Amino acid sequence: MSANSNELSDRKKLILKAIVEAHIRGGEPVGSKYITESKQLSCSSATIRNEMAELESLGYLEQPHTSAGRVPSKQGYRLYVDTLLEEYAMTAKEIAQINQLMKIKMSELDQILDKASKVASVLTNYTGFAIKPRAHAVTVTKYETALIDAHSFILIVVASNGAVKTRNVLLDTEIDEYVLARLTAALNELVVGLDAEQISLSVMISLENRLSGDSVLVNAVMKSIYEMLSELDSGELKVSGLDRLLQYPEFTDAQNLGELLGAFERKDDILDLISEIDGEDVNVVIGKESSVKVINNSTLVFKPIRSNGRTVGAIGVIGPLRMDYARVLATLDNLGGNISHLLNEPKQLGGKSQ
Amino acid sequence: MSANSNELSDRKKLILKAIVEAHIRGGEPVGSKYITESKQLSCSSATIRNEMAELESLGYLEQPHTSAGRVPSKQGYRLYVDTLLEEYAMTAKEIAQINQLMKIKMSELDQILDKASKVASVLTNYTGFAIKPRAHAVTVTKYETALIDAHSFILIVVASNGAVKTRNVLLDTEIDEYVLARLTAALNELVVGLDAEQISLSVMISLENRLSGDSVLVNAVMKSIYEMLSELDSGELKVSGLDRLLQYPEFTDAQNLGELLGAFERKDDILDLISEIDGEDVNVVIGKESSVKVINNSTLVFKPIRSNGRTVGAIGVIGPLRMDYARVLATLDNLGGNISHLLNEPKQLGGKSQ
DNA sequence: TTTAGCACTCTCGATTGTTTAGTGCTAACT
DNA sequence: AGTTAGCACTAAACAATCGAGAGTGCTAAA
DSSP states (O other): OOOOGGGSOHHHHHHHHHHHHHHHHHOSOBOHHHHHHHSSOOSOHHHHHHHHHHHHHTTSEEOSSTTSOBEEOHHHHHHIIIIIOOOOOOOHHHHHHHHHHTOSOOOOHHHHHHHHHHHHHHHHSSEEEEEEOOOTTOOEEEEEEEEEETTEEEEEEEETTSOEEEEEEEOSSOOOHHHHHHHHHHHHHHSSSOOGGGOOHHHHHHHHHHTTTOHHHHHHHHHHHHHHHHHHHHOEEEEEOGGGGGGSGGGTSHHHHHHHHHHHHHOHHHHHHHHTOOOSSOEEEEGGGSSSOOOSSEEEEEEEEEETTEEEEEEEEEEESSOOHHHHHHHHHHHHHHHHHHHHSOOOOOOOOO | OOOOGGGSOHHHHHHHHHHHHHHHHHOSOBOHHHHHHHSSOOSOHHHHHHHHHHHHHTTSEEOSSTTSOBEEOHHHHHHIIIIIOOOOOOOHHHHHHHHHHTOSOOOOHHHHHHHHHHHHHHHHSSEEEEEEOOOTTOOEEEEEEEEEETTEEEEEEEETTSOEEEEEEEOSSOOOHHHHHHHHHHHHHHSSSOOGGGOOHHHHHHHHHHTTTOHHHHHHHHHHHHHHHHHHHHOEEEEEOGGGGGGSGGGTSHHHHHHHHHHHHHOHHHHHHHHTOOOSSOEEEEGGGSSSOOOSSEEEEEEEEEETTEEEEEEEEEEESSOOHHHHHHHHHHHHHHHHHHHHSOOOOOOOOO
């Protein structure tokens, strides 16, 4: 809608950068005097003031009230993360810490993501989250079953996106190996390649015909399949370290906090927001700049997790607009790399050393 | 530690009850005048004052400051819920609402609990939660497997507490039906009846001997088994409707809210607290009166969910001390009954009418 | 045993003055 | 033309004061 970054003089950029960073550190509006004093800018506070006034009219800064300092606007933060930010070089100690925390070998993607979101939260001191993105029109590529007892068995589906899901099916009729084998064969023949929406009455009827009209069984199974597919479709969101939000003054008033908690409850908005992005890089969503107006006064930073060329999840953190972007970006990038590594490396022995 | 309820005159009880209920409604300290005016007590404010002073010295009331009214103490709330509370009769409408909301037929316990905690939150307007309690020394009673592809299979354990858990096991070596069948047989012979702590090196060695020394496979499997058992041991806690807390002034200050959020993060304390109780009835934990000092200024109400004579979970709500106990107790009781019903009734057809 | 009456205490809200931080503007300076 | 010193101005933050209101405890009378 307005000025692109090239229009800004180097000095303006420098000033904006200084203001953003000071504000991130201190949390309070920063004034011209502070900039002149603490910085390499060799000009007086009056000059800074003039520049600040211009930056404000360009939309990069805001003034809470007449006699306060300036605060970066969302647009200001955006420019900062896109072009002004200096890459944060993680210390060896920090990298060691990530490796240490992620050392626990886990096999389930869910658990790895969960753990990673906790680690992200601890390392950045913001609230962490992990999602498995929405995946539309997932279909089943293979069915498998395992008998538990006369009244229950496990139904396993392998989905087109590589996910595997299981469900405990309980029946009040009896079932045995033979019936189950027939069921499995029938499913693999008749109910493969459908997504949740395509499971129709006619599919059920053909399946029922194939299985001597055992409608109880067919109903139970189809219901489970439908549920599993829906779950795969609808994504997942887990949050950790919620209490960390409270240390930031922007979340002590119930307004902002409520919006955030509400968004976490509903999950949909955040899942939508993240599911629609499909890169490999760390993403930064600042306030409600996105089409989705989930988060008004918070920033959401996340990195997609890919495995075998597919986006299988994402981890990220959420915090105030004045987030320590440099550190967060570096941390998530590193952590994300660590996870991809975990997911793609061949399985090792348990780790009983000699 | 002090006065039992029989020492209280009927009038004192009536006054205490009136104060508690007024405070629950209004949230503010209630004074002698208010009681005299609005109530059936036929005596003057001065008399009420005298009684209130006594109730305070007995520990049932507290005074925020000299010229404020009285507020029930935790002990006061306790007496109220234990002996003063009038049973809340749910309206037909409310009962219909519960049935409506819980109508969705789901088979997995996890999902039912999850849904129920959401419903509890909606109906009571407090924060809801669902737990699967800790279960110590769970053992495996049966193993089952299902091949997915050459590099992965599903491992299923049926646990001594009736739970069924599955894990996707990935290998970089190849595996086939035959190997899997041998593995399954060996597991069912050698690794049955052990809890997480009893999985030792010697078990692994005997298993490995049985399986032509395939240590990669054995390691992966035993690790998964260990993980599953640990998970079964350690319980689960899910929270819903967190944002509802914010509407109660007692949670607008970061102190209380932080404590609660922290407790939800750690989960342990709350799981401990609830796991140690094994009745059938709705339980009320007021503040940190319990040995576990998790929640200082909140009340936790929950109802165990039983299935086949075993406690398989619990649902509840958490909110301010001045919770609408009557309503909450009735709601949870009803909702709990509804769930037990769901869990124990024979499975129905999918619901295609006619 | 109850109650009317009153003095006392404490909070809360409004009002006011003071301090402080930071601005915008102008006029002088390089 | 860009920079800077200086100054008037603004708005918040803070502290002190004041009166009103609510509710108590106590006393003395019923």
